[in-house]
Amino acid sequence: MTSSAAPASLEVSGLAFAYPDGHQALFGIDLTVGRGERVALLGPNGAGKTTLVLHLNGILTGGAGSVKVAGLPVEKRNLAEIRRRVGIVFQDPDDQLFMPTVREDVAFGPAASGMRGAELEARVHKALERVGMAEYADRPPHHLSFGQRRRVAVATVLAMEPEILVLDEPSSNLDPASRRELADILRALDVTVLMVTHDLPYALELCGRSVILSGGTIAADGKTADVLADEELMRTHRLELPFGFDPRAAAAKA
Amino acid sequence: MGAGHAHKLYRQAASPVHDLPPHCKIAAVFLFVIVVVSTPREAVWAFGLYAVLIAVVAGAARIPAGFLLKRLLIEVPFVAFAVLMPFVVPGDQVHVLGLALSKNGLWGAWNVLAKGTLGVAASVILASTTDLRALLLGLQRLKLPSLLVQIASFMIRYGDVITDEMRRMSIARRSRGFEAKGLKAWSVLAKSAGALFIRSYERGERVHLAMVSRGYAGSMPVIDDVTATGAQWRYAAVLPASALVICLLGWTL
Known part of the structure; x- marks a missing residue:
């Protein structure tokens, strides 16, 4: 799957992890995401998706195996650079947006890495522009609608110009229009995306490739249309399509 | 700051006081309060002059008197204590309308009342002319420990979020037939408070x-900074400087 010369955006190999209470969440994960790819990470609740995501920027460490982001290993001495390269958008935008105004929130990441002044201002404006929220820069986040907050949350990590954008349930709690608007924004971005989601039509719409994580191992890795159409596979891993949704027909239409 | 919605403590207007940089105003109010507190309580006229100063500043800030007086009500619970003082403080007694009042207590009550009211009035003016965000920038500029500024900034950001959560919990309780009345309700309310605490935690x-994921390593990056010119500092200093003159007169006269 990986493209030629440039190192893959994400290389996970042999990653295993057990929580301090003994619960083993990951059993040897191998996953490579090439530059510019959009990959959906599917799986039932408790499959280890969040655990995997928290390994990508070194919040969780200490298990076996390795994670590399654009060739740089996730290690203590690289953490600052890793966290700049891996932009995680968490599920609840109220957790993600912690500054008093939208502008300051988007500025937080780049400012933390030392950017100041006009350069910072330009970076913030560009990130907000990309999600269509530039005119809300001076608003406090709690005065925005949920969909707007989710878009600002995406801008906060875009402002760091990440190598890979990791989205945790990007479509959750969005009304259909906001959900589509977010899809348009994500499609227009020229960045590698790893999208954790239960929203299978959304995965089909946005991601050419899907990976099923189940019971702490990769259970499937292939074209989204094929993965979703494999009824046996889907049933085994507690994945269900919405009523009346036919992945083959939808993929053919797209 | 062009915040779309302002906090209810803030009163939007265009005035020279609104235009002053926040850290000048904070410093001026702080010094003013210190000067007022160090004035001898017997110099009653001095407190009258302080009140005039406050009125002048309020006028310059386009704050109507009624607005200011209403905000002063926040003081009432503290004043209740002052009212008790003439009755409980031992010492020489004076008789007013058949009541035996302690002279010391009366002076004490006056002291608390006058200084408290002036302090609260100055703070009300500060809060009505400076929005919360600017106050934080001012405190940051005045080198208040960054951890305290961070805590205050999170309070502002998450106050509404937590209030919302509290409201949802209350709706959930009432939807299941719970009405808060009587002693029995207390246990339910206490458990809700506990749950709210855990959720907030x-x-x-x-x-x-989320902060760590975006490179937070213990200190907030300075994104906005406020600066003041010498003229602005001098303008802000008018209040504490005139108060200081009054205070010195109070000590010498």
Whole structure:
């Protein structure tokens, strides 16, 4: 799957992890995401998706195996650079947006890495522009609608110009229009995306490739249309399509 | 700051006081309060002059008297204590309308009342002319420990979020037939408060996670900074400087 010369955006190999209470969440994960790819990470609740995501920027460490982001290993001495390269958008935008105004929130990441002044201002404006929220820069986040907050949350990590954008349930709690608007924004971005989601039509719409994580191992890795159409596979891993949704027909239409 | 919605403490207007940089105003109010507190309580006229100063500043800030007086009501619970003083403080007694009042207590009550009211009035003016965000920038500029500024900034950001959560919990309780009345309700309310605390704590952990993921390493990056010119400092200094003159007169006369 990986493209030629440039190192893959994400290389996970042999990653295993057990929580301090003994619960083993990951059993040897191998996953490579090439530059510019959009990959959906599917799986039932408790499959280890969040655990995997928290390994990508070194919040969780200490298990076996390795994670590399654009060739740089996730290690203590690289953490600052890793966290700049891996932009995680968490599920609840109220957790993600912690500054008093939208502008300051988007500025937080780049400012933390030392950017100041006009350069910072330009970076913030560009990130907000990309999600269509530039005119809300001076608003406090709690005065925005949920969909707007989710878009600002995406801008906060875009402002760091990440190598890979990791989205945790990007479509959750969005009304259909906001959900589509977010899809348009994500499609227009020229960045590698790893999208954790239960929203299978959304995965089909946005991601050419899907990976099923189940019971702490990769259970499937292939074209989204094929993965979703494999009824046996889907049933085994507690994945269900919405009523009346036919992945083959939808993929053919797209 | 062009915030779309302002906090209710803030009163939007265009005035020279609104235009002053926040750290000048904070410093001026702080010094003013210190000067007022160090004035001898017997110099009653001095407190009258302080009140005139406050009125002048309020006028310059386009704050109507009624607005200011209403905000002063916040003081009432503290004043209740002052009212008790003439009755409980031992010492020489004076008789007013058949009541035996302690002279010392009367002076004490006056002292608390006058200084408290002036302090609250100055703070009300500060709060009505400076929005919360600017106050934080001012405190940051005045080199208040960054941890305190961070805590205050999170209070502002998450106050509404937590109030919302509290409201949802209350709706959930009432939807299941709970009405808060009687002693029995207390246990339910206490458990709700506990649950709210745990939820907020967990949110705190998630927020921290999000911060760390964006490169937070213990200190907030300075994104906005406020600066003041010498003229602005001098303008802000008018209040504490005139108060200081009054205070010195109070000590010498």
